[in-house]
Amino acid sequence: MKVLITGGNGFIGSHLAEKLIDKNVEVSLLDLQFTSNTEKVSCEKIRANILDYETVKKTVKGKDVVFHFAAVSRVIWGQQNPLDCWKINVGGTVNLLEACRKNANSPIFFYASSREVYGDPLQLPVKESHPKRPKSVYGASKLSAEQACLAFQRAYGLRTVIMRFSNVYGSERDQMDRVIPKFMLRALRDEEIPLYGGDQVLDFNFIEDTVSGIMKAYEKALEGKIIGEDFHFVSGEGISIKELARLIVEISGSSSKIVKMPPKEFDVNKFVGDPQKAMKFLGY
Numbered sequence: 044m045k046v047l048i049t050g051g052n053g054f055i056g057s058h059l060a061e062k063l064i065d066k067n068v069e070v071s072l073l074d075l076q077f078t079s080n081t082e083k084v085s086c087e088k089i090r091a092n093i094l095d096y097e098t099v100k101k102t103v104k105g106k107d108v109v110f111h112f113a114a115v116s117r118v119i120w121g122q123q124n125p126l127d128c129w130k131i132n133v134g135g136t137v138n139l140l141e142a143c144r145k146n147a148n149s150p151i152f153f154y155a156s157s158r159e160v161y162g163d164p165l166q167l168p169v170k171e172s173h174p175k176r177p178k179s180v181y182g183a184s185k186l187s188a189e190q191a192c193l194a195f196q197r198a199y200g201l202r203t204v205i206m207r208f209s210n211v212y213g214s215e216r217d218q219m220d221r222v223i224p225k226f227m228l229r230a231l232r233d234e235e236i237p238l239y240g241g242d243q244v245l246d247f248n249f250i251e252d253t254v255s256g257i258m259k260a261y262e263k264a265l266e267g268k269i270i271g272e273d274f275h276f277v278s279g280e281g282i283s284i285k286e287l288a289r290l291i292v293e294i295s296g297s298s299s300k301i302v303k304m305p306p307k308e309f310d311v312n313k314f315v316g317d318p319q320k321a322m323k324f325l326g327y
Contacts, residue, residue: 044265045105047150049073049093049139050112054216055155055208057081058254059110063261073102074113080216093135096142103142103150108261111139112155114185117218121181122309132184133191140195151202151264152192153257158209158246158277158314160186167281168317171207171273179309189273196271204264205273206257209316213250223247226288230297240306241285244313246277259325269324276327277316 046063050056051072057080063070064086071087081088091098093113103109114132115121121128136154143150159182160175177183192203212223219228222245229236256276263269288301321327 044107045069045071046108046110047071047073047103047106048110048112050114050116050155051088052077052081053112053116054080054214054218055211055250055253055257056110056112057084057216058214058250059257060084060086062254062258071102071106093138094130096138099138100142100145103139103146105148106146106150107148108151108153108264109139109143110153110155110257111136114155115181117221118159118179118181118309119307121179121184125180128180128184132181133187136188137191140191140201144195144199144201149200149202151204151270153204153206153260153264154188154192156185156189156205156207156273157182158207158316159311160189160207161311161314163312164314167313168279168315169275170317171275171320178311193271202264202270204260204269204271206260207273207275207277207316208253209246209248209275209277209314211248211250211253222284222287223291226291227295230291230295230299233298236288236292236299236301237304238284238288238301239304240310240312241283241288241301241303242312243284243306243310244281244315245284245311246279246281246315247287248276248278252276252278256321256325256327259327260321263325272324274321274325274327275316275318276321277318279316279318281313281315
């Protein structure tokens with residue numbers, strides 16, 4: 044079995060690579076650069092940009108499965124540079140879909156999406172069937188890429204599976220300016236912890252649980268099941284950002300002060316995902 048992971052040097056992609064290699068899968072990673080995240084991951088590593096279609100086409104050739112994680116991966120980055128966000132998250136995804144379409148192997152395509160496609164939900168917990176009303180550029184780009192996956196499936200029979208993640212945490216490979224790592228670092232340094240709003244309630248999911256869900260989806264897809272489906276890999280529980288900061292300060296014995304700041308207008312205010320579909324179909 045030959046598997047390609049785009050964004051393979053990233054947080055989730057690098058952990059997934061290790062799990063696949065443990066099962067004797069032949070893994071190739073594609074990313075712009077490779078760091079300490081993957082220095083101990085023994086597999087093919089390809090430095091490339093997903094916007095380079097010819098390179099993408101060569102890389103996809105002969106693969107049985109493609110996991111697509113490469114993206115502008117932060118909401119704030121999408122707001123700051125919407126053109127790049129749109130080109131990479133939508134255009135890069137279409138490059139990979141087209142490369143898969145032209146591949147004689149017709150690989151199964153797993154797309155890594157986000158809770159951001161829902162925007163502010165109408166009800167909680169959020170099921171996969173919930174209306175999708177993104178409020179950020181990033182969320183809109185992820186939803187558009189999802190639609191591209193479905194279009195390629197309907198038009199060309201490409202086998203796709205959509206995975207939606209929510210605030211994955213729990214590894215030193217995470218980006219240090221994301222919520223939990225940022226709060227922890229500031230608490231350990233006794234620095235002020237800024238809360239932009241603070242009343243937001245979000246669903247945080249541990250990296251091991253997330254990768255376990257992906258592996259279960261991978262195994263089901265190889266059996267010819269779950270093609271065309273979408274799944275949440277979430278905890279099903281919510282915690283306010285204010286309470287999260289308080290817990291981190293308490294557990295670390297920090298003297299950090301929690302400072303409330305004006306909320307960011309593009310932030311989702313509440314999200315708690317429903318994991319029932321993944322539990323039913325995948326044993327998540």
